[in-house]
Amino acid sequence: xxxxxxxxxxxxxxxxxxxxxxxxxxxxxxxxxxxxxxxxxxxxxxxxxxxxxxxxxxxxxxxxxxxxxxxxxxxxxxxxxxxxxxxxxxxxxxxxxxxxxxxxxxxxxxxxxxxxxxxxxxxxxxxxxxxxxxxxxxxxxxxxxxxxxxxxxxxxxxxxxxxxxxxxxxxxxxxxxxxxxxxxxxxxxxxxxxxxxxxxxxxxxxxxxxxxxxxxxxxxxxxxxxxxxxxxxxxxxxxxxxxxxxxxxxxxxxxxxxxxxxxxxxxxxxxxxxxxxxxxxxxxxxxxxxxxxxxxxxxxxxxxxxxxxxxxxxxxxxxxxxxxxxxxxxxxxxxxxxxxxxxxxxxxx
Amino acid sequence: xxxxxxxxxxxxxxxxxxxxxxxxxxxxxxxxxxxxxxxxxxxxxxxxxxxxxxxxxxxxxxxxxxxxxxxxxxxxxxxxxxxxxxxxxxxxxxxxxxxxxxxxxxxxxxxxxxxxxxxxxxxxxxxxxxxxxxxxxxxxxxxxxxxxxxxxxxxxxxxxxxxxxxxxxxxxxxxxxxxxxxxxxxxxxxxxxxxxxxxxxxxxxxxxxxxxxxxxxxxxxxxxxxxxxxxxxxxxxxxxxxxxxxxxxxxxxxxxxxxxxxxxxxxxxxxxxxxxxxxxxxxxxxxxxxxxxxxxxxxxxxxxxxxxxxxxxxxxxxxxxxxxxxxxxxxxxxxxxxxxxxxxxxxxxxxxxxxxxxxxxxxxxxxxxxxxxxxxxxxxxxxxxxxxxxxxxxxxxxxx
Numbered sequence: 001x002x003x004x005x006x007x008x009x010x011x012x013x014x015x016x017x018x019x020x021x022x023x024x025x026x027x028x029x030x031x032x033x034x035x036x037x038x039x040x041x042x043x044x045x046x047x048x049x050x051x052x053x054x055x056x057x058x059x060x061x062x063x064x065x066x067x068x069x070x071x072x073x074x075x076x077x078x079x080x081x082x083x084x085x086x087x088x089x090x091x092x093x094x095x096x097x098x099x100x101x102x103x104x105x106x107x108x109x110x111x112x113x114x115x116x117x118x119x120x121x122x123x124x125x126x127x128x129x130x131x132x133x134x135x136x137x138x139x140x141x142x143x144x145x146x147x148x149x150x151x152x153x154x155x156x157x158x159x160x161x162x163x164x165x166x167x168x169x170x171x172x173x174x175x176x177x178x179x180x181x182x183x184x185x186x187x188x189x190x191x192x193x194x195x196x197x198x199x200x201x202x203x204x205x206x207x208x209x210x211x212x213x214x215x216x217x218x219x220x221x222x223x224x225x226x227x228x229x230x231x232x233x234x235x236x237x238x239x240x241x242x243x244x245x246x247x248x249x250x251x252x253x254x255x256x257x258x259x260x261x262x263x264x265x266x267x268x269x270x271x272x273x274x275x276x277x278x279x280x281x282x283x284x285x286x287x288x289x290x291x292x293x294x295x296x297x298x299x300x301x302x303x304x305x306x307x308x309x310x311x312x313x314x315x316x317x318x319x320x321x322x323x324x325x326x327x328x329x330x331x332x333x334x335x336x337x338x339x340x341x342x343x344x345x346x347x348x349x
Numbered sequence: 350x351x352x353x354x355x356x357x358x359x360x361x362x363x364x365x366x367x368x369x370x371x372x373x374x375x376x377x378x379x380x381x382x383x384x385x386x387x388x389x390x391x392x393x394x395x396x397x398x399x400x401x402x403x404x405x406x407x408x409x410x411x412x413x414x415x416x417x418x419x420x421x422x423x424x425x426x427x428x429x430x431x432x433x434x435x436x437x438x439x440x441x442x443x444x445x446x447x448x449x450x451x452x453x454x455x456x457x458x459x460x461x462x463x464x465x466x467x468x469x470x471x472x473x474x475x476x477x478x479x480x481x482x483x484x485x486x487x488x489x490x491x492x493x494x495x496x497x498x499x500x501x502x503x504x505x506x507x508x509x510x511x512x513x514x515x516x517x518x519x520x521x522x523x524x525x526x527x528x529x530x531x532x533x534x535x536x537x538x539x540x541x542x543x544x545x546x547x548x549x550x551x552x553x554x555x556x557x558x559x560x561x562x563x564x565x566x567x568x569x570x571x572x573x574x575x576x577x578x579x580x581x582x583x584x585x586x587x588x589x590x591x592x593x594x595x596x597x598x599x600x601x602x603x604x605x606x607x608x609x610x611x612x613x614x615x616x617x618x619x620x621x622x623x624x625x626x627x628x629x630x631x632x633x634x635x636x637x638x639x640x641x642x643x644x645x646x647x648x649x650x651x652x653x654x655x656x657x658x659x660x661x662x663x664x665x666x667x668x669x670x671x672x673x674x675x676x677x678x679x680x681x682x683x684x685x686x687x688x689x690x691x692x693x694x695x696x697x698x699x700x701x702x703x704x705x706x707x708x709x710x711x712x713x714x715x716x717x718x719x720x721x722x723x724x725x726x727x728x729x730x731x732x733x734x735x736x737x738x739x740x741x742x743x744x745x746x747x748x749x
Contacts, residue, residue, distance in 0.1 A: 054487040150368045154390075154730070223481055224553055227731075314553045315481025317731040318390050 027119045031108050039255040040070035046307045053311040077251075080244035087148030088241065096146060097242065097249035100139025104256040107132040111263050112187045114273040114291035125186040126178065129264055130171050133219055136257065137163035140221075143250070144238040155237025158227045158318060165325040166218035166225075172333035173211035176340040177201055177268045190272035199276025202269040207336040209269045211329045213305075216261040218325065220254060222306055224313040225321055262302035263295075270298045365393060370733065372401045378475060378737060379744035381718060385725075385733065392733060395725040397718050402748040410708035414674030415441050415515060416651060418708070422695075423509035425710065426746035428471050429689045431464030431500070433746075434513040436686035439594050440695035441515050444682045445649045445675065451596075452640040453517035458596040459633035460503065460512060462626040463530075466537075467496040468689035469623045476616070476738030477548055480557050485547050492540050495533055502526045516650035517643035531634050537627045545620065558612035562724040562736040565610055572723065573716045576691025577622060578740050581607035581615030588687040600632045612739040619741070649675050674703015690714050690741055714747035 015022070044059065044066070051058030059066030084093060110125040112118040122128060137160060144156015178184060180201060181192035193201050202209045218225040227237075239250045266272055273291030280286050316324070371382035380401035386394035406425065410418045422437040423430035435457050442448065449457070470493040474486035497507040503526055504512040504519055512519050548554050564572070569582040579586055587604040589597040605621030607614025644650055651670055652663040679701045685694040691713025700706040717740040724736045 050483070054484050055491060056487060150366060153366075154368070154387075158390075226481070311484050312547070313482060314477065314548075314551065314557060315731075316553055317557055317729060319729060320556055 024119065027117070028109075031113075031119055032105065035105075035108055035256065035259065036252070038259060039252055040074065042255050042259065042303060043073070043251075044070045045303070046310075049304065049307045050311045053308075074248065077248040078245055082244040082246060083241075085148050085241050089146035089148070092142050092146035093241075094246075096139045096143035097239075097246045097253070098139075099142065100136050101249040101253040101256075103132045103135040103139065104253040104260065107260045108256075110186060111260065112190065112267065112272065113295055115187070115190075117292075118187060121185065121187060124184045126174060126184045126189070126264075126268070129186075129260070130167065130174075133170075133257065133260070134163065134167050136253065137167075139250075139253070140238050143242065147238070147241040149241050151240045152238050155240070159221065159238060162218055162221075162225065162227060162321060162325075165322060166215045166329070169211055169325055169329035169333050170215035170219060172330060172337060173208040173215060174268060175333070175337045176205045176208040179337070179340045179344050180204065186267050186272075190267055190274060193271045194274040194277065199274070199278065200269065200271040205269060205336070205340070207332055207339070209265075211333045211336070212265060212269070214324070214329055216265060217306070217309065218321070220257045220261055220306075222254075222258065223310040224316050226315060227318055227321060258303060258306055259299065262299045262306075265302055266295060266298040272298075368730075372398075378742060381737070381742065381744055381747075383721065383725075383733065383737075385730070387730060390729050390731075392725050392728055392730060395722040395733065397721045399715065399718055399744070399747050402744045404749070406749045407708050407710055411705055414671060414703045415445075415677075415705065416671055416674070418705075419515070420509065420511045423511055424745060425693070425712065425749060426468070426688060426690060426714065426743045427508060428743055429464040429468035430509050431460050431512065432468070432686070432688040433693060434511060435461045435464075435595065436684070436688060436693045437695055438513045438515050439686055440682060440684035440697060442644075443684050444677060444680070444697050444699055445515070445646075446678070447516055447644050447646040447649050449517045449595075449644050450641050451638045452521075453642040453644075454596040455599075455633050455637050456518050456522060456642065457513050458600065459530075459630050459637075460500075460510075460518075461595070462629045462633070463496050463499065465626045465689045466623060466630075467493045469619055469626070470496075472619060472689070472738070472741045473544060473548075473623075476741075477554075479734045479738045480554065482547065482551075482554070485544050488540075488547075489544055492537065499526060499530055499533065502529065514643070514651065516646055517641070521642045527634060527637075530630065534627055534631045534634070538624065541620070541624060541627075549617075549620070555613060557731070558616060558735055558739070560609070561612045561728065561732050562739060563609060563611045564720070564724060568723070569610060572720045574691070574720060575713050575716070576687065576689070576741075577615055577619045578691060578713075578717055578720075580604065581618045581739075582610030583608055583614075588685050588692050592685065594684070594686055596633065597629075599636070600629050602626075602629050602632075612735050615739045670703075677701060677703070685711065688713065690743065690746065691717065693746075710746075710749055712746045712749060714742035714744065715749075717742050718747050 047069070048058040048066075059069040062068040062072045084090065107129050109119040110122055110128050112121070140159040140163070141156045144152045144154075144159065147153070177189060180196070181189040183189060183192065193199065196204075198204070217223070221227075239247055242250060273295040275286060275294055366387045368385045368387055369382060370385055372380035382398040382401065384394075384396040384398065385392050404424065406421050410421055413421070419434065419437055422433040425433045438449075438457075470489045474489040478486040500510055500512075501507050503522060504510055506512075564574075564582055566582045566584050569579050570584060574582075575586070583606050585604060585606050588594075589602075590604055602625045603621075605618045605625065607618050643653070647666070652666050656663040657667045658664075677699045679699055681696070681698045683694055683696040685692045687693075692711065693713060694711030696707075696709040696711065697705045698707040720740065721736065724740070725733045728736075
């Protein structure tokens with residue numbers, strides 16, 4: 001994959017700054033288009049997977065096997081009337097979905113999809129991811145606040161407290177990974193994982209992985225933590241009053257968020273685009289497979305896990321959610337940091 | 350430090366949020382409207398408003414003959430219309446002083462328990478769906494579909510069946526119906542196992558329902574609760590046991606009761622009832638006696654349809670019964686029957702004409718809706734949803 005890219009890139013390199021710019025713009029275009037297509041098909045796939053879990057068939061009318069359903073949905077949402085409630089705070093109402101969607105998309109910039117392919121290879125990649133996912137909460141809070149609806153208001157409040165609480169647990173759960181790899185750069189994290197004896201951080205960081213897995217459901221407002229949009233209580237929560245493409249932006253933002261959380265879990269715990277060294281040593285032919293394939297397979301596993309949980313579990317109550325976050329996840333994550341740190345100092349890692 | 354907190358109390362103006370839950374809310378099961386005063390997520394005050402589905406069924410009943418008013422009872426609790434029919438015909442038969450033949454009684458018991466199963470399946474699905482689990486709803490609905498198909502074989506209608514008739518049932522059952530029903534009955538326990546695997550021991554489900562909406566046995570009786578909502582509090586009251594009608598004294602079944610009276614106990618009681626209902630259906634099929642399905646009381650029962658089409662005398666008879674009604678002795682009668690929601694009572698006052706002077710329906714859903722404030726106040730907003738599911742109301746019956 002890298003070799004394929006090397007040739008066109010070699011023509012652009014001599015152009016200096018302009019060439020760099022073109023390369024970055026190309027990368028951005030590729031990443032965004034590919035990701036948005038993935039997001040569109042994540043909705044299709046979710047509907048199919050859950051339908052089959054529930055003895056249904058899912059979409060099958062638009063195109064073969066319903067494969068064009070995401071486009072049909074997109075076109076429908078695009079041309080729907082954009083209803084603005086009279087009681088809403090208009091500028092904030094307009095802005096909220098944009099903030100939510102943009103903050104989700106911005107996170108894509110630092111994700112290394114395979115070796116060397118990352119839009120912005122910055123040294124604080126992991127912190128950037130956490131920062132962007134918290135920024136998304138502003139979109140939710142603002143939409144809840146500005147809609148002028150009580151359901152949205154309650155949904156926004158719930159989401160604010162939920163995201164703040166689980167942000168802490170999620171950040172702490174990743175500290176173990178930072179200690180083990182000694183870097184915040186996501187590419188470096190994957191490389192140091194590949195260099196480690198087991199090849200993945202999920203085994204030594206099993207506690208951190210557990211906390212991250214739970215927190216990632218809460219971060220993306222998915223079942224069993226989908227309280228901000230709990231439809232049985234709050235109709236649709238913070239985006240009750242949104243329609244048309246503004247609604248679609250929340251929708252896309254949520255699925256992009258899922259994709260980013262899955263990618264983060266893949267990069268930090270499952271070795272990103274690499275396979276563990278002992279596997280490739282035993283089965284050398286696996287080296288031919290491009291890294292992006294392994295990366296996507298791992299990401300799809302997490303996406304499937306999202307759907308699986310959604311089809312299985314009921315929803316937690318607000319106070320129970322808070323209790324889990326503060327009384328279970330944060331202590332476990334702190335203990336994980338202490339254990340990892342101790343082992344690191346003792347030189348066992 | 351105390352002063353500091355006092356200051357913050359006074360500088361911020363706080364007010365309670367009033368949220369109107371319903372009548373077009375996704376989780377209020379029809380058109381129930383609850384006005385909730387919220388302090389944060391805590392419910393301070395809960396006021397149920399009913400009447401959005403009022404159709405004046407009681408008043409309509411006074412303007413129709415006893416025969417013509419039967420389909421009105423379908424429209425009470427439209428999820429279990431079979432049970433309402435059975436309640437209605439039992440009350441009218443007592444007023445008329447006639448009794449259905451043995452075979453009709455067994456058939457009625459059988460179809461009433463099928464109605465109970467179908468209603469409880471809807472309850473299970475929607476209750477669990479409100480708490481957030483989508484899969485049990487869709488799994489359960491497939492079983493209900495099968496029951497509705499069986500109703501279609503039985504009488505041609507799926508929801509508003511009007512199959513039981515005053516003095517018996519509309520038509521005898523076919524062998525095909527019995528075979529398919531028996532196959533369903535044998536298969537049903539494994540279906541129940543599927544649903545319960547997903548729900549009963551689920552940690553999140555238990556956290557959402559255990560110790561939520563507790564009501565003690567004494568309070569439950571004082572509020573007038575009946576059915577599974579009452580039995581969840583540990584009161585062993587079931588009309589089918591205490592005042593048996595139809596063939597309930599000839600079948601063997603247990604009445605599940607709860608202990609604590611919380612949402613989880615009410616859930617267990619209803620799930621137990623589903624398994625018992627299945628057993629009752631099986632016993633009814635196995636012990637079904639032969640004989641006629643309509644009482645021999647020409648003054649009070651409609652003549653067979655084929656004779657009406659061929660014979661002048663029967664046609665006149667049918668015409669008189671439908672338009673003028675039978676001649677009924679003066680008096681009043683109350684008959685309560687156990688419908689899936691609780692005790693459904695029909696109270697008739699007869700003034701000697703073919704139409705009731707007063708038809709009063711004691712609707713369990715109405716009583717259960719009134720207990721909502723007691724269950725919800727002091728709890729969290731999410732508990733309101735659990736409570737709505739657990740009292741199992743249908744607004745068609747509540748508003749009448």
